[in-house]
Amino acid sequence: MKSLLKLLLPLSLVSGLMAEVETFYADAKVGASQGSTVLEAGKGYRIVISGTWSKWADQNVCGGTPEDTVRFPSEDTENGKAYMDPAFIFAYPVKSSFCSDVEHDLPVPSSLLYWNGTDWVAFNPSLNEYRNDHTYEYIVEGIGEALQLRFPDNLLEDNYGQLKIEIFESPSIGVSYYTHNKVKLDFLGVLQASEDGEEWTDLSPQPESPIVISAEEKESNTGSLYRVRRP
Numbered sequence: 235m236k237s238l239l240k241l242l243l244p245l246s247l248v249s250g251l252m253a254e255v256e257t258f259y260a261d262a263k264v265g266a267s268q269g270s271t272v273l274e275a276g277k278g279y280r281i282v283i284s285g286t287w288s289k290w291a292d293q294n295v296c297g298g299t300p301e302d303t304v305r306f307p308s309e310d311t312e313n314g315k316a317y318m319d320p321a322f323i324f325a326y327p328v329k330s331s332f333c334s335d336v337e338h339d340l341p342v343p344s345s346l347l348y349w350n351g352t353d354w355v356a357f358n359p360s361l362n363e364y365r366n367d368h369t370y371e372y373i374v375e376g377i378g379e380a381l382q383l384r385f386p387d388n389l390l391e392d393n394y395g396q397l398k399i400e401i402f403e404s405p406s407i408g409v410s411y412y413t414h415n416k417v418k419l420d421f422l423g424v425l426q427a428s429e430d431g432e433e434w435t436d437l438s439p440q441p442e443s444p445i446v447i448s449a450e451e452k453e454s455n456t457g458s459l460y461r462v463r464r465p
C-alpha cells in the first residue's frame with residue numbers, strides 16, 4: 235500500500251494530465267448552471283466539484299453536524315450553515331422532511347443532476363464515498379454541449395451556497411476509479427478497507443502536502459491509473 239504513495243511524477247506530466255478546460259460556479263439558488271466551453275463529443279473530461287450548500291433556509295439543527303458557513307456563499311442573499319455538499323447530505327434542519335422520528339444514517343447520498351443531451355440524470359462521483367473536504371471527482375464523455383448541472387431541489391428561493399466546478403481534459407475516459415486489493419483510488423485520494431471490508435480509511439496525502447499518486451510506475455504510460463491529489 236505504501237508504494238502507492240511514494241511515486242512522484244514530473245510536474246510537466248501532471249500539468250498535462252490536468253489540462254484545465256474551465257472553472258465556473260453553480261449557485262444553489264439558480265435552476266440549471268452551465269459552463270461556457272463546449273465539451274467535444276466523445277472526448278473524456280474529468281470534473282472536480284467542491285463546496286457546500288443548503289436546500290433549506292437555515293434553521294435550528296435536527297440531525298447531523300452542519301458546518302458554520304458554506305464554503306462559497308451565494309451573492310446578494312442571506313447564507314447560513316452548510317448541510318450538504320455536491321454528493322451527500324451530512325446534516326439537516328428542523329423544517330426539512332428529514333426531521334422526523336426516524337433517525338437517518340448520515341451522510342445520505344444526494345447527487346447533482348447532469349444533462350446527458352436527452353435527460354437530467356443523477357451525477358455520481360467516480361468514487362461515491364463521502365469526503366470531509368467536500369470535493370469529488372466525476373468522469374464524463376462530452377456530448378458536443380457545454381456542461382450543464384442542476385441542484386436536486388425544486389424550491390430554489392430558500393437555497394444558498396455555490397459549488398465550484400473545475401473541468402479538465404481527461405487522459406483516459408473509461409476508468410473512473412481503480413479498485414484492487416481493498417484499495418480504492420481516484421483523482422483525489424486513496425481509501426483502504428479494513429480486514430472485514432466494513433471501514434474505509436482515508437490514506438490520501440493531506441491538502442497541505444499534495445503529492446501525486448500512482449498505482450505502479452510501469453503502468454504510467456496508460457495514464458489510466460494516475461490519480462492526483464489537488465494542491
Ligand SMILES: [Ca+2]
Binds near residue numbers: 289290387391393
Ligand atoms: Ca430549497
